Amino acid sequence: xxxxxxxxxxxxxxxxxxxxxxxxxxAGETIMILESMKMExxxxxxxxxxxxxxxxAEGEVVNEGQLVATLHE
Amino acid sequence: MNDKxxxxxxxxxxxxxxxxxxxxxxxxxxxxxxxxxxxGVLNARERIARxxxxxxxxxxxxxxxxxxxxxxRDSTPGDGKITGFGKVNGRETAVLANDFTVKGASSAAxxxxxxxxxxxxxxxxxxxxxxxxxSSGARMPDHMGARGMGSLLGNDPTQYQRLRETPWASATLGxxxxxxxxxxxxxxxxxxRKGAVLAVSSSLLASLAIKEDVDPQEMGGWRLHAEVTGxxxxxxxxxxxxxxxxxxxxxxxxxxxxEAPPVAAVPAGSGEGMRDILxxxxxxxxxxxxxRKLMRTVVDAGSFFELKPRFGxxxxxxxxxxxxxxxxxxxxxxxSRGGAMDSDACEKLTSFIVLCDSFNIxxxxxxxxxxxxxxxxxxRRRAPGRIMNMMNALALTTVPKLSVILRKSYGQxxxxxxxxxxxxxxxxxxxxxxxxMDPVFAVRVVHGLDxxxxxxxxxxxxxxxxxxxxxxxxxxxxxxxxxPQETRxxxxxxxxxxxxxxxxxxGQHLMRGWPTSF
Numbered sequence: 117x118x119x120x121x122x123x124x125x126x127x128x129x130x131x132x133x134x135x136x137x138x139x140x141x142x143a144g145e146t147i148m149i150l151e152s153m154k155m156e157x158x159x160x161x162x163x164x165x166x167x168x169x170x171x172x173a174e175g176e177v178v179n180e181g182q183l184v185a186t187l188h189e
Numbered sequence: 190m191n192d193k194x195x196x197x198x199x200x201x202x203x204x205x206x207x208x209x210x211x212x213x214x215x216x217x218x219x220x221x222x223x224x225x226x227x228x229g230v231l232n233a234r235e236r237i238a239r240x241x242x243x244x245x246x247x248x249x250x251x252x253x254x255x256x257x258x259x260x261x262r263d264s265t266p267g268d269g270k271i272t273g274f275g276k277v278n279g280r281e282t283a284v285l286a287n288d289f290t291v292k293g294a295s296s297a298a299x300x301x302x303x304x305x306x307x308x309x310x311x312x313x314x315x316x317x318x319x320x321x322x323x324s325s326g327a328r329m330p331d332h333m334g335a336r337g338m339g340s341l342l343g344n345d346p347t348q349y350q351r352l353r354e355t356p357w358a359s360a361t362l363g364x365x366x367x368x369x370x371x372x373x374x375x376x377x378x379x380x381x382r383k384g385a386v387l388a389v390s391s392s393l394l395a396s397l398a399i400k401e402d403v404d405p406q407e408m409g410g411w412r413l414h415a416e417v418t419g420x421x422x423x424x425x426x427x428x429x430x431x432x433x434x435x436x437x438x439x440x441x442x443x444x445x446x447x448e449a450p451p452v453a454a455v456p457a458g459s460g461e462g463m464r465d466i467l468x469x470x471x472x473x474x475x476x477x478x479x480x481r482k483l484m485r486t487v488v489d490a491g492s493f494f495e496l497k498p499r500f501g502x503x504x505x506x507x508x509x510x511x512x513x514x515x516x517x518x519x520x521x522x523x524x525s526r527g528g529a530m531d532s533d534a535c536e537k538l539t540s541f542i543v544l545c546d547s548f549n550i551x552x553x554x555x556x557x558x559x560x561x562x563x564x565x566x567x568x569r570r571r572a573p574g575r576i577m578n579m580m581n582a583l584a585l586t587t588v589p590k591l592s593v594i595l596r597k598s599y600g601q602x603x604x605x606x607x608x609x610x611x612x613x614x615x616x617x618x619x620x621x622x623x624x625x626m627d628p629v630f631a632v633r634v635v636h637g638l639d640x641x642x643x644x645x646x647x648x649x650x651x652x653x654x655x656x657x658x659x660x661x662x663x664x665x666x667x668x669x670x671x672x673p674q675e676t677r678x679x680x681x682x683x684x685x686x687x688x689x690x691x692x693x694x695x696g697q698h699l700m701r702g703w704p705t706s707f
Contacts, residue, residue, distance in 0.1 A: 125502070126526050153559065154629050155475050155527040162499060180566065 118189035120163050124178045128152025133174055139167045147185050150178065165189045213251050213266040217290025225290070230363065231428040233271050233288035236321050239432045240284065241275030248273040250303045257298050257331040257341075265291055270300035270324075272307050277319070278440050283311040285372075286321040289363055293325030296368045298341055304368075305345055312354045315445030319435060320359040320376060326367030326390055351375050353547040353701040356442045360431040361385045361414075361421070364405075374420050375705050377442075377544050378496070380434040381411045381421035419500035419537060420706065437494060441508040441515045442548050446701070449549050449694030450515035455489055460677045462486040467673040470595060470620060477523035480555055481505055483595070484518050487677045493518065496541065501533030502526075503562075506541035511553070512681045517545030520555030521606065523596075530602060531562040535575035536707050538605075542582040543700045551684055554592035556606040559627050560599045578707060580605050587696040589613050589687035591680060594621040594658075594667070609666060614683050616676075617667040621658040628652035 128150040135147045146158040147167065161167075165187035172184050216222060216232060225232050231239065237246055249272045255261035269291035275284055285307055287294035311318040332341050349371055351357075359376035361369075365387045373379045373387055381387065388395075388409030395403040407413065414421035422438075425431050443450045469483045485493045488509035495507040502525035509518045519538050521528035530538070545552055561567070561576060583590070583605065592607030594617040603623060604611055617623075624631065631652055632638050638645040662670045671679050689695060 153527050153529065154627070155477060155523075155559075157477060157527055158524060160524070 118165075119168075120161075120165055120187040120189055121183055122147060122159060122161065122185040122187060124150060124159060124180060124182045124184050126150060126152040126157055127180045128157065128178060130172050130174050130176045130178060130184075131156060133170060134158075135161075135167050137167055137170055141165060141167055141187065148172075159184055161187060163187065163189060209252060212263075216266055216288050217292075221290040229427070232290065233286040233294075233321065233323075236362070236428060236432060237271060237273070237275065237284055237286050239429060240319065240321070240435065241277060241282070242279060246273055246275035246284070249306065250299075253299045253303060255292075255297055255299055255328075255331075257328075257337075261292070265297075265299075267291065268297055268300040268303065269294040270296075270303055272303040274310075274316070277317070278436055280317070280439075280444055281314075282317045282319055282439070283307045284319045284321070287323045287363075287369060289323045289325075292328060293364075294323055294369070295325050295328035297328040297331050301341065301345075305348070308347075315355055315447070317355050317439050317442065317444055318357045319439075320357065320369070320372040322359055322361045322365045322369035322373050322387075323363030323385070324365060324367060324369035326369075349375065351702070351705055353377075353446060353698065355445045356439065356548060358435045358438050360428075360435055361387045362428055362431060364391070365409075366390050377548075377705070378422050378435070378438045379420060380423045380425060380431045380438075381414055382428060382431050383411050383424060383426055386410060387414055387420060415497075415499040417500075418706075419497050419533065419540075422496045423498075438508070441494065441510075441550070446548060446698055447695055453489075453492075453510055453513045455510075455513045456491055458490040459488075461490070463674045463677050465674075466676065467620075470618075470673070474596065474622075477527060479524045480520050480522045480528075480557060480595070481507075484509070484520065484555060487511075487680065488516070488518065489513065497537050501531065501535070501537035503528055503530050503558075504534030504538045505555075506537055508550070511677070511684060514684065515550050516680075516684070517541060517550045517552045518555070519552065521558035523557050526562060528558040528597070529560055529562045530558060530576075530605070531567060532570040532572050532575040535561075535572075535579045535605075539575070539579040539582045540706065542579070542586060543703050546582075546586045546588050546696055547698050547701050549588055549689070549694055549696050551589040551687070552586065552591070552607075553680060554590065554607045554612065556592055556594045556598050556608075557596040558599065558602045558606060559597050560602045575707070576601065576605065582700060582703075583607065583611055585699040587689075587699060589684060589689065591683050591687070592616070593671075593676060593680070594618065594623065596620050596622065597627070598623045599627055600625055613687050614669070615667045616669040616671045616679055616683075617658045617661060618673050618676075619658055619670060620673075621661065621667070621670075622653070622656040623658070623661050623666070624652070624656040628656060 131151040133148045141161040143164045168188045169186040255265040271286045357376035359373040359379040361381040386409040392403040392405040411424045492510040592612040
């Protein structure tokens, strides 16, 4: 089982968590939406997998490159 | 005079020929071949057979073998690298397939001559070149010592020269070190199979050098090259898919730089989604979308062939066809960083511009960017240099370039994405907004007002109005304002208008000697 670490591409804040922990995600599905640069920027699962862990909560500030979710392939 | 009967002589020659041929075709022996088969990996000859049209491969150097070490003479069929000419999609192509079962396909004197011959013929006769990479690197015993180095390396000054006379396509299909990696990154296209490793040298050597354990996948696996280095243009699960990807890539390109790209039939259903294309663009400017859906809708059905999808994702690059003709599609993807370009995105777009211009492929730009990523990290990643490389590439482009502004185009990024005279034609959707800076930030800078402050909303509304497309069209900075649903037709017409008639479709290739990565 491969562990996929999902990192934030941008600095911003977590606006909305869309996917539930434990959910099975297809490649391309949105995990959460960040607010950054006055825009709603999605964090997307590039590879399909099970959402094993969310490392941030709504409202939390995230930095570019920060680990925000872990998927199990 | 031969005292034996001709048929007897023929039989004798045939017997020896057949025996030698069988030895060469046996590669590294049944055991190694069986191991590969069990692992679900094709061997070098199977790869060639899948790549080339049936019955077209003519081998060059079947009876070549190692000469450096007498002991290797009979144990190095083909000297570990199989070369020859075959038709790919019906078109003559020079092919090199590394045979890992023979001394790990390591580079040595004889196989070096084979590769040089392939490249020379490809360059001089105008054939695409395919590298099927899987090599342990230099054959160490042969290269050791001053005599080994002096005899084997550096005697061909064109060995790693790239002037883009013909397209190079590469597949990284196993452990790939040394020259196998060099050719992969010198190629226009490199597809990587999951499980393969592309690196300077083996993880074992790296572990010895830095005295710590190095994980091969972390050092040179597909994820690194798809997401961090950009050296993998595509990633696939199997050898078979990799060979299909090479065929698909080459089908968009001309055989050489003095030829226009091939023209394909227009698939049924092309342009079908145009009527509803506006629905792909969110109404709110704070919401993002995947520009690739829009690109796929505009180009010929099923023709969008994306390159580097996981690298520099704020930029999108892909080959496609419009009315059957190859185009290079590039754009900003708001879904990633809001479409703000970072150093990786700039590098990705730059190398794509160089690829297209070098092979007479017109560029189509889809623009929606708030600008470049700025800040300390961006400067550390050498943003000004990357931004100017890209700008210079666009300025040196001599193939037709058409840009369509979908939504935002701000600041220097406006120029980098073909704004003004940096495209041959600029079209804007009615949703386009153009200015020096995003209005929210501009109100702060110009009026010193933060959101919520008295007067902010009025100042913002005025800024937004001033950014509208109609003022842009009034000063003729956009030659056309087009209805979104007309985008495909407009592009097809304008590609006709701007066809390079004076040179039969051939550009000037001013970047043919530019690096293949930056």
